[in-house]
Amino acid sequence: MLQTAFQRYINNFRGFTREIWILTLITFINRAGTMVLPFLSKYLKEDLNFTYAHVGWIMVAFGFGSMLGSWLGGKLSDKIGFYKIMVFSLFTSGILLFLIQYIRTFWGLCIGMFVIMIVADMFRPAMFVSLSTYAKPENRTRALTLVRLAVNLGFTAGPALGGLIIMNLGYSGLFWIDGASCIVSILIFTLLVKERKKPADLDIAKSETEIPASVFKDKIFWIFLFVSFITAMLFFQLFTTLPLYHNEKFGLTEFQSGLLLSLNGLLIFFLEMPIVSFSQRKDISKLKIILWGSLLMSISFYVLLINVWAGILIVSILFITFGEMFIFPFSNSFALSRAPKGHEGRYMALFTMSFSLAHIASSKTGLEIIAAFGYQTNWFVMGSLGIPSVAGCNWKQKLMKLANLKFL
Numbered sequence: 001m002l003q004t005a006f007q008r009y010i011n012n013f014r015g016f017t018r019e020i021w022i023l024t025l026i027t028f029i030n031r032a033g034t035m036v037l038p039f040l041s042k043y044l045k046e047d048l049n050f051t052y053a054h055v056g057w058i059m060v061a062f063g064f065g066s067m068l069g070s071w072l073g074g075k076l077s078d079k080i081g082f083y084k085i086m087v088f089s090l091f092t093s094g095i096l097l098f099l100i101q102y103i104r105t106f107w108g109l110c111i112g113m114f115v116i117m118i119v120a121d122m123f124r125p126a127m128f129v130s131l132s133t134y135a136k137p138e139n140r141t142r143a144l145t146l147v148r149l150a151v152n153l154g155f156t157a158g159p160a161l162g163g164l165i166i167m168n169l170g171y172s173g174l175f176w177i178d179g180a181s182c183i184v185s186i187l188i189f190t191l192l193v194k195e196r197k198k199p200a201d202l203d204i205a206k207s208e209t210e211i212p213a214s215v216f217k218d219k220i221f222w223i224f225l226f227v228s229f230i231t232a233m234l235f236f237q238l239f240t241t242l243p244l245y246h247n248e249k250f251g252l253t254e255f256q257s258g259l260l261l262s263l264n265g266l267l268i269f270f271l272e273m274p275i276v277s278f279s280q281r282k283d284i285s286k287l288k289i290i291l292w293g294s295l296l297m298s299i300s301f302y303v304l305l306i307n308v309w310a311g312i313l314i315v316s317i318l319f320i321t322f323g324e325m326f327i328f329p330f331s332n333s334f335a336l337s338r339a340p341k342g343h344e345g346r347y348m349a350l351f352t353m354s355f356s357l358a359h360i361a362s363s364k365t366g367l368e369i370i371a372a373f374g375y376q377t378n379w380f381v382m383g384s385l386g387i388p389s390v391a392g393c394n395w396k397q398k399l400m401k402l403a404n405l406k407f408l
Contacts, residue, residue: 074349
């Protein structure tokens with residue numbers, strides 16, 4: 001029985017092209033080295049002694065830079081190609097990460113984070129377009145999931161390793177390793193993967209007849225962006241307010257917080273691909289899966305209202321992790337499949353911008369609520385935000401049924 005289960009798990013990873021595996025490898029290297037983000041709020045608050053308000057505004061600058069970078073990355077991917085954008089973004093990000101550790105003033109960090117995120121998040125829409133180019137049409141959803149697994153496997157190692165580095169070398173070591181991982185990743189990519197034009201098979205007929213020519217007139221896609229924004233806003237609490245809560249309420253060290261975040265990545269590594277493959281075999285409605293994921297995200301914050309037992313942190317991580325597995329792989333696939341030919345970069349830019357806007361709203365709103373009313377109020381507000389997300393999923397399903405569109 002165990003051998004059969006293992007074989008089925010391995011079969012989920014068959015059929016990918018060489019380029020997809022290389023993209024997965026460089027994503028893992030880059031994400032494993034991404035140790036700054038999970039500890040950024042702690043670094044600003046505890047190492048640089050900024051107030052909650054200052055931390056919130058730096059995160060706002062971080063988010064606005066991310067939004068602008070996502071839009072630029074998408075537009076330029078459509079104009080000059082995803083390959084050049086990916087190389088520029090990762091290499092330059094590595095250099096900027098080396099430098100930003102020497103900025104320690106409030107305004108300097110606002111500007112620095114804004115600039116670095118413009119450059120860094122040009123990568124995301126370009127990478128999504130590259131997956132549609134290098135993956136076989138029938139494997140695109142699984143290819144997106146494979147790269148997400150690399151992200152989460154990297155996060156499994158990254159936060160725990162990052163906590164150890166902070167304890168031994170201080171926060172400076174995180175910036176050096178993060179920057180180096182960006183440069184190493186893109187060097188491997190340029191050496192092993194050749195530039196290729198976007199494929200011509202992205203459902204041209206579907207694009208011309210079922211989807212509006214302009215993304216700004218695509219009502220279904222904008223409802224989808226609203227759902228993506230809400231769920232991402234909840235998800236980003238994992239990297240902004242929750243690490244602070246671990247320490248202030250339960251006295252967890254950076255290493256212990258890192259282990260909790262690593263649990264998230266480990267579960268996704270083992271379970272997300274089987275979930276995606278099972279849903280495809282059974283032809284389960286993708287939008288229903290996203291709906292259930294939104295509900296689980298919401299519950300993950302309601303359970304934190306029980307604040308007398310440290311074990312509730314594990315329970316919360318389990319809910320948010322399963323919510324993430326039900327939402328993000330199918331959301332990525334929906335956004336890419338919705339894009340008409342030649343507009344993939346624009347659609348993926350808006351999709352990634354919804355995450356950037358969510359990062360702004362999540363960090364600023366969460367930290368302001370905590371400063372004024374405490375953690376418990378923040379958990380209640382965040383849990384309640386999941387309800388409009390569920391409603392948005394229902395609305396989107398009804399509109400797609402009326403339009404007789406696939407991908408339900």
